[in-house]
Amino acid sequence: MGFLLYSKNGQLILAILAFAALLAVLLLLARLADRAKGRGGTPVMVAVFGGPALLLLAVGLIYPALRTFWMSVMDERSETFVGLANYAYLIEDSAGLIALRNTMLWVVLVPLLSTGIGLVYAVLIDRSRFEKVAKSLLFLPMAISFVGAGIIWKFVYEYRGAAQEQIGILNAVITGLGFEPIRFLQDSPLNTLFLIAVLVWIEAGFSMVVLSAAIKAVPEDIVEAARLDGVSGWQMFWRITIPSIRPSLVVVLTTISIATLKIFDITRTMTGSQFNTQVLANEMYDWSFTFGDNGIGSAMAVVIFVLVIPLVAYNIRQMARNRAVRG
């Protein structure tokens, strides 16, 4: 018993056992309901199969989201009502403005660049002999954490004075060509672009995999028909490929945009959000957990939420349309 309670592995085993027991009870309940077969069967069945997940979502996402709205119009300890003061602060404070500006920059550049690179790469390696290897090379960063990626790129960007030997590969190339080394992470505003490159590096593989599958699904008779009409390669790309994969493009762009809005690990590991590289998601963390002001922190969370809404609304509409088509 002591092992189960007082060691990490013990607690792990205990958790799995408890979870298994819970499932067994639930399924037993459902089986009893199955036997009863009356009209009451379905509600019990829905409760058993859907209940646990829905309950967790209500407690863990819906309630907290509502509460965050509430906290964003309260003071730092959520005791007195302050109206929109926390939001006003975001717009008046120069640091808040920088975070807002940077977040916008991230959310425009990352989806466009990673989707663009992923698309071009998918097209270039399509049906080549090395397609599989080529794909996994680009896709690899997807498996690496933002923290890991942060360290990897901090090393690539490492700066040493011109007199010293460079150990970061980029500056080694730059000094090798006879230029002055660049302080990639310190010099604002370019440093934000260099941080953005890291997320592009991570997300391009995702867009490449999805778009490559979409390209392969373009019906061959359309391609052949266009070819017989004498369509050139360039026109084929813009008039046939792009329109055919449009739904996938939309999904990739929105998915990456949403991920980008929430990004906080990269600036945190690479610059500590100094040198004007702050983004909303990380500033929210700083306000709530470092400075202990839940009001401003919550207001920032709400701003992120508001920025995400149009993206997801668009996706839901798309989903509803697909459902209608499928029947």
Add this chain to the structure above:
Amino acid sequence: MTTETTHTTVTPQAERLVRTHRSSASSFRSMVSNRLGSAFALIIAVLWTMPTFGLFISSLRPESAIKSSGWWTILSDPQFTLDNYERILGGATSTNLAVYFQNSLVIAIPATVAPLVLAIMASYAFSVLTWKGRDWVFVGVFALQIVPLQMALIPLLRIFSGTEIADVFPFLSLWVAHTIFGLPLAIFLLHNFMSEVPRDLIEAARIDGAGHVTVFLRVMLPLMLPAIASYAIFQFLWVWNDLLVGLTFSGGSRTVQPLTAALAAMTGDRGQDWHLLTAGAFISIILPLVVFFALQRYFVRGLLAGSVKG
């Protein structure tokens, strides 16, 4: 590449062969000219691989070498050592990553299994069972993906903090948080797979007198295995790579913090200790890389299910 004139001379069989090798992409590529296109693709591939490769090589070099010369000098001056790994896995407590590696595993295993099981069950409720308001609730669950983690964080944290359960089971809040945050996407993905299982199969089993539990366990689960595998990999990588939940729900405690949090702290405190950082970063990515290469096929399938089919 073949030209239009070949049509007249080749046999129908050969023509079909040629045709199957054409796609809208390949005709674009042939225009850019194969060599230029390949060169461009090669440049991208090198740019995407080099940073990780450089980190790996560096992690195997002695401290003095890392700090005085670039990793590419190994060709002229090959020096390799496992010292960095020894130091970071067995050394002083503040940089001993072995503890955090174990933490990450203890966090990731239940945080992968729990949402997976709950989501499979919920998908059954959304795709096989029929009930009033089902589609609306489903859209609602999908829409929950908009709630940024950041928004749910503090209130969820307050539910746990200070309770006795949190003191006795420090990992519980992390497990629950990851489970909750993983659910909307998991339900969405698995539901997509499940709705593609032919209805006839389920109807047949029902007519044979099988209850929902039997259908779920004997018909659905075996059919869903590939989808389950792909989602499991997805969720595992996501939890393993997470920093935000790990930072906030561990309360900064060394006994529960994941590897990512320890590494993030190290980059702040010991940003110039490249021998520790490179080895540490590689330790944190080694498990995801193994998972990635071993199960790449499933991982990709999981991604596609969620994003291409709507």
